[in-house]
Amino acid sequence: MKASLPSRPPALLAGNPRPAHPFPTWPIFDATDEQRVLRALRSGHWGKLSGPEVTEFEQRFAKLHGARFGVGVVNGSVSLRIALTAAGIQAEDEVVVPSYTFLASATAVVEANAIPVFADIDLETLNLCPRAFEAAITPRTRAVIVVHFAGLPADMDAILSIARKHRLIVIEDAAHAHAAVYKGQPVGAIGHLGSFSFQSSKNLNSGEGGIITTNDESLADACVSLHNCGRHKAGLWYEHYINAVNYRLGELQGALLNTQLDRLEAQTNLRDENGRYLAGRLAQLPGLHPQKRTADCTRHAYHLFTFRIDPQAFGLSRAVVLKALAAEGVGCGAGYPLPLYRQPLFLNKAFGPYLNKAADRLDYAKARNPNCEKICYEQGGWYVQSHLLGTKADMDVIADAFERIYEHRSSLRDWSAKQPSSPAA
Numbered sequence: 279m280k281a282s283l284p285s286r287p288p289a290l291l292a293g294n295p296r297p298a299h300p301f302p303t304w305p306i307f308d309a310t311d312e313q314r315v316l317r318a319l320r321s322g323h324w325g326k327l328s329g330p331e332v333t334e335f336e337q338r339f340a341k342l343h344g345a346r347f348g349v350g351v352v353n354g355s356v357s358l359r360i361a362l363t364a365a366g367i368q369a370e371d372e373v374v375v376p377s378y379t380f381l382a383s384a385t386a387v388v389e390a391n392a393i394p395v396f397a398d399i400d401l402e403t404l405n406l407c408p409r410a411f412e413a414a415i416t417p418r419t420r421a422v423i424v425v426h427f428a429g430l431p432a433d434m435d436a437i438l439s440i441a442r443k444h445r446l447i448v449i450e451d452a453a454h455a456h457a458a459v460y461k462g463q464p465v466g467a468i469g470h471l472g473s474f475s476f477q478s479s480k481n482l483n484s485g486e487g488g489i490i491t492t493n494d495e496s497l498a499d500a501c502v503s504l505h506n507c508g509r510h511k512a513g514l515w516y517e518h519y520i521n522a523v524n525y526r527l528g529e530l531q532g533a534l535l536n537t538q539l540d541r542l543e544a545q546t547n548l549r550d551e552n553g554r555y556l557a558g559r560l561a562q563l564p565g566l567h568p569q570k571r572t573a574d575c576t577r578h579a580y581h582l583f584t585f586r587i588d589p590q591a592f593g594l595s596r597a598v599v600l601k602a603l604a605a606e607g608v609g610c611g612a613g614y615p616l617p618l619y620r621q622p623l624f625l626n627k628a629f630g631p632y633l634n635k636a637a638d639r640l641d642y643a644k645a646r647n648p649n650c651e652k653i654c655y656e657q658g659g660w661y662v663q664s665h666l667l668g669t670k671a672d673m674d675v676i677a678d679a680f681e682r683i684y685e686h687r688s689s690l691r692d693w694s695a696k697q698p699s700s701p702a703a
């Protein structure tokens with residue numbers, strides 16, 4: 279905490295909300311993107327079967343992530359589903375998934391006709407807890423989807439060692455973690471397969487898009503076939519060997535990804551630096567816990583800057599803190615509102631045409647992941663990645679707002695108690 283705390287009362291109490299602080303906007307692009315996309319457009323390759331932009335991007339992206347192979351696809355959900363099928367996951371197989379993640383980490387399993395089994399996260403890192411992962415394993419478990427949550431590499435040594443013991447496939451869901459590095463090794467090819475998203479909010483963005491990464495040639499061949507109508511690399515164009523449709527990444531997106539990729543290294547370093555600085559300042563406040571950076575994290579991708587507020591120690595509920603932050607012009611989100619097993623989709627097992635008769639044996643209503651519930655219902659919060667592309671002064675604006683709120687916590691508690699539908703202080 280700084281020696282002298284800001285003395286002005288919080289904007290929420292003064293009744294004069296401040297304008298939103300001008301953090302960098304997203305996406306970021308300039309003439310180099312325009313020229314590359316225009317070049318691809320004029321080349322006419324997008325009107326042919328395959329083009330050099332996607333091939334170049336797949337190779338560059340894979341290399342950056344320590345992978346021999348990269349297969350570009352339409353999004354980061356299909357990439358997970360293809361990875362599961364390529365790895366031989368079958369109907370009735372179980373796949374362990376953390377309960378605090380975006381829906382797609384689990385629906386990819388349903389779409390592969392297998393069964394997601396949810397395991398709790400670590401309260402401090404928000405990544406899959408290795409002990410919870412091992413406890414979720416049954417004789418039917420075949421794989422784990424490990425999410426590098428918010429861009430922080432998961433505890434891969436522990437997860438790989440458990441997976442080896444139980445002969446499980448490890449799929450890294452790196453949708454948040456482009457260019458993140460674990461113990462000197464980039465994420466994405468530490469397990470058997472990696473999956474990335476290029477959806478509009480992601481740290482590397484082409485509007486929509488995704489990629490599968492791997493070091494295993496036979497898995498790569500399977501992914502190539504699965505994203506290309508079941509064709510075989512040595513077969514004819516109209517020869518189809520397995521049940522699959524067209525999930526190929528387009529040439530114009532490939533062009534955009536190539537210029538966006540030129541910026542990724544510098545942007546990732548900036549986010550990492552700002553994230554560390556902001557976490558350092560926020561950690562000074564009692565009850566405020568930025569996502570814990572583990573010693574194994576060489577580089578955090580900071581797709582999200584996440585934190586948790588312990589209401590007792592901080593002296594205010596999350597709801598009041600978020601309101602007060604918004605009034606200071608530095609509003610942020612509360613994160614995912616529900617553990618995945620509490621989503622109506624899973625409670626009702628509304629799996630549509632997918633077989634999953636085997637899911638009858640699971641009752642998601644009985645699941646209980648206390649850490650995930652604490653984060654969803656009570657304590658979690660996050661800023662999106664573009665905030666961390668600002669300056670150190672921008673980080674100070676956020677940290678000063680938290681300090682001001684903490685300093686005036688008792689008046690904010692009184693204010694909250696007087697509100698008609700008071701968020702518990």
Ligand SMILES: Cc1ncc(COP(=O)(O)O)c(C=O)c1O
Nearest residue numbers: 353354355380382383453475477
């Ligand atoms: C952890 C995670 N996995 C997978 C996905 C799916 O990516 P896409 O939106 O490209 O399908 C997302 C998207 O937000 C995500 O956050």
